[in-house]
Amino acid sequence: MGLNIDIxxxxxxxxxxxxxxxxxxxxxxxxxxxxxxGENGAGKTTLLDMIMGFRRPTQGLLKVQNAKPYQDNxxxxxxxxxxxxxxxxxxxxxxxxxxRFNEYFYGHYSxxxxxKYLKLFRVxxxxxxxxxxxxxxxxxxxxxxxxxxxxxxxVDEITAVLDIVGRRHFMTLLKELNRTTGCTIVLATxxxxxxxxxxxxxxxxxxxxxxxxxxxxxxxxxxxPTVFSQKVADLLxxxx
Amino acid sequence: xxxxFIKRDFLSHTVAWAILAATTVxxxxxxxxxxxxxxxxxxxxxxxxxxxxxxxxxxxWRSQHVMSRSYLLALPVExxxxxxxxxWRALVFFLPLIAFTYILPNYLPEAHRIYINFVxxxxxxxxxxxxxxxxxxxxxxxxxxxxxxxxxVWTYQTQQRRMWxxxxxxxxxxxxxxxxxxxxxxTYLYASHAIFPLVVTSIVAxxxxxxxxxxxxxxx
Numbered sequence: 358m359g360l361n362i363d364i365x366x367x368x369x370x371x372x373x374x375x376x377x378x379x380x381x382x383x384x385x386x387x388x389x390x391x392x393x394x395g396e397n398g399a400g401k402t403t404l405l406d407m408i409m410g411f412r413r414p415t416q417g418l419l420k421v422q423n424a425k426p427y428q429d430n431x432x433x434x435x436x437x438x439x440x441x442x443x444x445x446x447x448x449x450x451x452x453x454x455x456x457r458f459n460e461y462f463y464g465h466y467s468x469x470x471x472x473k474y475l476k477l478f479r480v481x482x483x484x485x486x487x488x489x490x491x492x493x494x495x496x497x498x499x500x501x502x503x504x505x506x507x508x509x510x511x512v513d514e515i516t517a518v519l520d521i522v523g524r525r526h527f528m529t530l531l532k533e534l535n536r537t538t539g540c541t542i543v544l545a546t547x548x549x550x551x552x553x554x555x556x557x558x559x560x561x562x563x564x565x566x567x568x569x570x571x572x573x574x575x576x577x578x579x580x581x582p583t584v585f586s587q588k589v590a591d592l593l594x595x596x597x
Numbered sequence: 598x599x600x601x602f603i604k605r606d607f608l609s610h611t612v613a614w615a616i617l618a619a620t621t622v623x624x625x626x627x628x629x630x631x632x633x634x635x636x637x638x639x640x641x642x643x644x645x646x647x648x649x650x651x652x653x654x655x656x657x658w659r660s661q662h663v664m665s666r667s668y669l670l671a672l673p674v675e676x677x678x679x680x681x682x683x684x685w686r687a688l689v690f691f692l693p694l695i696a697f698t699y700i701l702p703n704y705l706p707e708a709h710r711i712y713i714n715f716v717x718x719x720x721x722x723x724x725x726x727x728x729x730x731x732x733x734x735x736x737x738x739x740x741x742x743x744x745x746x747x748x749x750v751w752t753y754q755t756q757q758r759r760m761w762x763x764x765x766x767x768x769x770x771x772x773x774x775x776x777x778x779x780x781x782x783x784t785y786l787y788a789s790h791a792i793f794p795l796v797v798t799s800i801v802a803x804x805x806x807x808x809x810x811x812x813x814x815x816x817x
Contacts, residue, residue, distance in 0.1 A: 387719070412817060429677065443659070443665055444665045445656065445661065445665045445668075447652075447662055447663060447664055448661045450609075458601070461601050552711055
């Protein structure tokens, strides 16, 4: 069963800087697969940082499974897989060294799942991360993150560096996990390809506010999933 | 859990530890007759202790060599606990320096005074040992908090603000260093109360520790 996310009047202002998120209110139910979309600077990464508890709201309330992540709610992080383009691992570690380091922190880490994903993403345990491409390093992180059998998966724009096959595998895997385990997924991305066939909800951000947040079916209004990218682009352009 | 981090640190710095051990053995075997070698070793141990400091808090920005702070913060570990782990992990790298300075008074020349009015042998060793530990606490917290402060400086918007923030950061560090050196000089040069440098350094170290903790808890 996935985790829920409740957000009420959430605002975040950078120290001595601009307001990045502005009075957001929404609820992500357990089992939702939400794509967070928006132009650069819309607040996608900041929103995900706040869900992870990295940043403290300047106003409003944010709860993940009824606990405030910014109050060092580290217990619930046992259930959360975090995948971000910001995450780097020392290049002199091998993939296996990283997996073993990561495994230590999670009580329900599954070696069976790890072996399955290593094969799926064609990751060689003994390869040094420093010798891998950005996409290959992301694959190792995906294996590490998803082997903890998460209840919530937070993905911050990592699909951009994956190749076509890797991205398809990743999106299919997320969909499969979402449908079979009921985990909640929040995915921030600028790559719209493969989204419409996998997600359940669309969230469109604009200047730190929610422009649209609705189930995919409502968003498409009976149209084919193939028009999804066009529709998102039209909506974003409409506001300019 | 702390051992998991320390073990990983050791594996990542095995070569540095080996070089340090070889340097120590080589220096003491062939140059122990010259007291200047002790000074050289002190610098080597100090450099060794300071070299991993940037890694311990994790990198805010993209790096091929350092683990991201985002990864560390996403781990199911209490952030306050991570701060203490950082302290212990840093302390491990200071162990050679601590050990060396602990035994150093036994090997310094006794017959003549190496400072104006200071005879190492006469210095109360209990106070000396605590003073070394307190100095290490100050130094390692300075080394942890300065990169965290620098991150904040880099995110300031205007050049003028950045400049002032840099000046303030370096100024505070130099002021702390000045206070510690002054308190020690007082004892070394004029043989005043040995407790004096300990009191001053403890106050400075405590303030630095508090500021480092605050920086860490508010960092991203």
